[in-house]
Amino acid sequence: MTNTKANHKKGKPTEEETSDLKSNIIKAIVLSIFDENGPSPHIFWPKNLDESAGLLIAMKTISLLMGDSTYQNGETTEGVNYFGILPFPDLKLNGLTYFFLIPDVKARGKALAATITVLINENDRVFFYENMKYLRIIIDKTANLIQLNKEHNERENIIEDLREELFEFTMELKDPFSTRRQIKILLTGLDKAGKTSFVHGIRRKYSEIIKALPTKGVERTEENIFEEQNSLISVWDLGGQKKYRERFLEQSKIYLYNIDLMFFFIDIQDVDRIHEALDLFRTILNSLIELEEFPPIVSCVHKFDPDLKGSKDIFKSLEIIADGIKENSERFFIKIFQTSIFDHWSLITAYSYGLSQLSTNRELFRNQLKKFAKKTNSDAILLLNENGIILSSFSKTDISGKVFEISAPHFQSLYKNFKEYKLLEQDFIVTSGITDESKKVIFQKIKVEKYNLYLLLFLEKSSEIEKIEKNLPDFSKNLVDLIHTYI
Ligand SMILES: Nc1nc2c(ncn2[C@@H]2O[C@H](COP(=O)(O)OP(=O)(O)OP(=O)(O)O)[C@@H](O)[C@H]2O)c(=O)[nH]1
Ligand SMILES: [Mg+2]
Incomplete structure (x- = not known):
């Protein structure tokens, strides 16, 4: 089973040769199933994986999702699947785990809980974050095949195919390992829409809101959700004045490239400029499409102050904005929030929602x-x-x-x-x-x-x-x- 494209290129390396390659970032792959003996590693690579390590991986991945109760309580097998990244400090490994159910008429609840875990050195974990999209697709595909094929040797082949595919993929990567995942969050919108106030509001820097001047160029700050985190999160608050807006759009490659999340602000009180704001939104979306960047977008209908709720005019504007945002945006995942600096909770909800989109767990x-x-x-x-x-x-x-x-x-x-x-x-x-x-x-x-x-x-x-x-x-x-x- 070594006839992958990559191996052809290199002329079928032996096992030792392969282990010298960078591709060997993948340290182990384990298919665990909750069978009559509890969580057990059924199929694993490498073949000489330490028995206790295999057991630990099976126990931890399955029990975290099942808790101490048995999962097989008759719920359907559809829609029960989760991805997550788990640390295994004892093994100095990090695992990307996919939890799913395998239909089985003989089992309680007619399904067996199972996980596929791909393991790499804990220092390489940025690899998971950087390549999540691809990894999700191939692991999901593997899980589907496991669900359909019941025989042990069939499953062995499926896991071997996954290993080959992962090796092939990692061989093509150019030196991918920085120590921390870099996350870029962009705040965009017209001038005076309230972007800078939003940032200060989230951080409860109320005195800064009063003092805030129009942003010149871009103001970058860091976000720390936890004191120690795998990622370096930079928040880019872009000046919305015409000259800065134009520069940002001209140099969209710099600003929009590799963005992980975008907030777009519209001032709902500035009725005259709603269409201008929506035009800007469309222009940004077009630049993103050109760059093939499809970050999740949180659109804040801002300055929706508590005393305005219930006003008919506001309701009309809201409709125009919602329609305008949905137009031409099928390829994006967009969520609209109503926010105001006088309603701290509204800021927190919108901001947290955006951040949660970045969490693989x-x-x-x-x-x-x-x-x-x-x-x-x-x-x-x-x-x-x-x-x-x-x-x-x-x-x-x-x-x-x-x-x-x-x-x-x-x-x-x-x-x-x-x-x-x-x-x-x-x-x-x-x-x-x-x-x-x-x-x-x-x-x-x-x-x-x-x-x-x-x-x-x-x-x-x-x-x-x-x-x-x-x-x-x-x-x-x-x-x-x-x-x-x-x-
Ligand atoms: N009523 C109301 N005013 C707000 C709100 N948020 C911000 N403002 C006011 O709107 C004005 C502009 O706010 P900024 O945060 O500077 O706007 P900005 O989008 O950063 O503007 P640029 O930096 O020029 O792009 C300030 O006077 C803020 O006090 C809000 O929720 N409600
Ligand atoms: Mg600003």
């Missing part, structure tokens, strides 16, 4: 929240970092999701006291009657390694706090790994 996070919600009978859960950025959210229905929006002012004033409340060593605050007398909201501080995180839970008033306390240690433990590879 967002599905795993959501899955953890979903499981925790089930165990604690919560309708909705939010997980925030110390700066109040939403790392992940889960809600059973749209309505429970909206509760956080409604309870936001309440939450914000509590949040301001979080620092003091840390000193109080009290771990939770309960409030009720915010929206509905039968429900309550719990603010819960959790410690995940050195990080303080905050959970907001929306649940039945009668639910017991003990349930949360009982399930917290496991939940926090699972988050440890995910946080290391959040972004």
Whole structure:
């Protein structure tokens, strides 16, 4: 099974020769299945993979997704699949794991939980982030084949094909390994749309908002979601005045190349310039298409101040903007938010949503929240970092999701006291009657390694706090790994 294109080029290298090549960034591949013996490595490469290492990989990848309960509870096998990057510090490896279910009539729930894990040295992990799109496609394809082919030797061939494809791919890469993933976030829009104020608002630098002058050229800042993170996130706040806008569009190769996320701002109060703003949006999209860059886009309908909600004029403008944004943008993933610097929560929601698009582990996070919600009978859960950025959210229905929006002012004033409340060593605050007398909201501080995180839970008033306390240690433990590879 060595007839790959790459091998032809090089004239079939032997095993040792191959190991000298850069391609050998791929250290191991493991197909794990939760069978009658629990999570077990079924097929792995290299053949001499240490038995305990194989077992560790199987246990960790499968149990993280299943928790301590068995997964096979009769849910359908469709739509249960997650990608995530997990650290294996004992092996000094990082693994890109895909969790999926294999239909099996004999199994409980008629499916077996399985993972495909590709492992590389932990120092090379940028490789995963940089090549995520491609890796997702080929691993997903492999999982489909595994689902269809039941025989052990058929599956061996499928995993071998994956290995070959990965080797071929890595051979073609030019020296790809910088130590940190570089992430570029762009803030665009007309002058005075409120981009710089948005950045200050997110960071609670209120005094700066008052002082802010029009941005000249571009202002770059760094975003740190965690003190230690794999990525270097630069936020580029582009000056929107005509001369800067023109320069940016002329030099779109510099500004738009390799962008990971774009925010576009439209001032909803500046009715006369809405069409000008939409024109700019279209121009930017066209440049992106030309460069074949398709970053997720968060469009902020900004200056949507709280006192304007309900105004008919605003509603009309909103419609024009929403239509204008959707036009000609089929090839992009775009989400529209209404934001205002007088509604901190609106800024946080839009910003966090954008950042979450950059997290390769967002599905795993959501899955953890979903499981925790089930165990604690919560309708909705939010997980925030110390700066109040939403790392992940889960809600059973749209309505429970909206509760956080409604309870936001309440939450914000509590949040301001979080620092003091840390000193109080009290771990939770309960409030009720915010929206509905039968429900309550719990603010819960959790410690995940050195990080303080905050959970907001929306649940039945009668639910017991003990349930949360009982399930917290496991939940926090699972988050440890995910946080290391959040972004
Ligand atoms: N009412 C209202 N005013 C806002 C809001 N956000 C920003 N502003 C005001 O809008 C003006 C322009 O804000 P900036 O943040 O400087 O706009 P900008 O998009 O960075 O402008 P350039 O740097 O020239 O591209 C300032 O006077 C802000 O105080 C908002 O949400 N509501
Ligand atoms: Mg500015």
